[in-house]
Amino acid sequence: MQQKVLSTIEEIKIYSDPYRIQILNMFNKQGRPSTVKEIADKLGEVPAKVHYHVKKLEKIGLLTIVSTREINGIVAKYYEPFQGEIHLRHEDEDHSPLKQVFRSETLKLLNEMYEQSRQMFMKQAEHGENMFGQISDMTLYASREEVEKLFKDITKMCEPYTKRNEQKEDQEVFQLFTTMSQHVDEPTESQKSKVSQDQPGGQSSKAKNDAKEI
Numbered sequence: 001m002q003q004k005v006l007s008t009i010e011e012i013k014i015y016s017d018p019y020r021i022q023i024l025n026m027f028n029k030q031g032r033p034s035t036v037k038e039i040a041d042k043l044g045e046v047p048a049k050v051h052y053h054v055k056k057l058e059k060i061g062l063l064t065i066v067s068t069r070e071i072n073g074i075v076a077k078y079y080e081p082f083q084g085e086i087h088l089r090h091e092d093e094d095h096s097p098l099k100q101v102f103r104s105e106t107l108k109l110l111n112e113m114y115e116q117s118r119q120m121f122m123k124q125a126e127h128g129e130n131m132f133g134q135i136s137d138m139t140l141y142a143s144r145e146e147v148e149k150l151f152k153d154i155t156k157m158c159e160p161y162t163k164r165n166e167q168k169e170d171q172e173v174f175q176l177f178t179t180m181s182q183h184v185d186e187p188t189e190s191q192k193s194k195v196s197q198d199q200p201g202g203q204s205s206k207a208k209n210d211a212k213e214i
Helices: 009-016 018-030 036-043 047-059 097-127 144-161 189-198 205-213
Strands: 003-006 063-071 074-081 085-088
Touching: 003 009, 009 018, 009 047, 009 097, 018 036, 018 047, 018 074, 018 097, 036 047, 036 074, 047 063, 085 097
Parallel strands: 003 085
Antiparallel strands: 063 074
């Protein structure tokens, strides 16, 4: 499967915009290459507004023109969304200003993806006549390498279902949203106190002992 690495602040900001995530979701929901007008009609928006955001997504490779067709003298461009894995990566120092901006934009992206997935699930639960929804919450015990392989295997298993098959009349649209994170223990009060003392403006226990010896 293809991989797309977003490593600059500009790329993350383009991707993390809530409206652009909606546009990408709609392209994916179409299950086929679509024009800006088709997506605008689905969203109830004017094409010019959607076109602006489509060009931004095209710039970072999340939308690609795969074909064109002349319709009534106008060239219609058909876009296809990127179907591979999207990785967020930043190589600056841990405490640099750019690193903090990167983390902030990444959190904004995750919050938006969580929220949109939640809204879709709740909308189906409240208004769907034949509700179908699955929720799972599992704790896994594995090495980092094993977990990375598991995530890749899950993604690969989903590949046959990411394209609409026009020959199957019984196909419906489902949304699968997955996250996998490593468990991190909350620091104890004593650990929080030590971190506070070691930070600039605080005085560590070692510094206090050294002061006494002087």
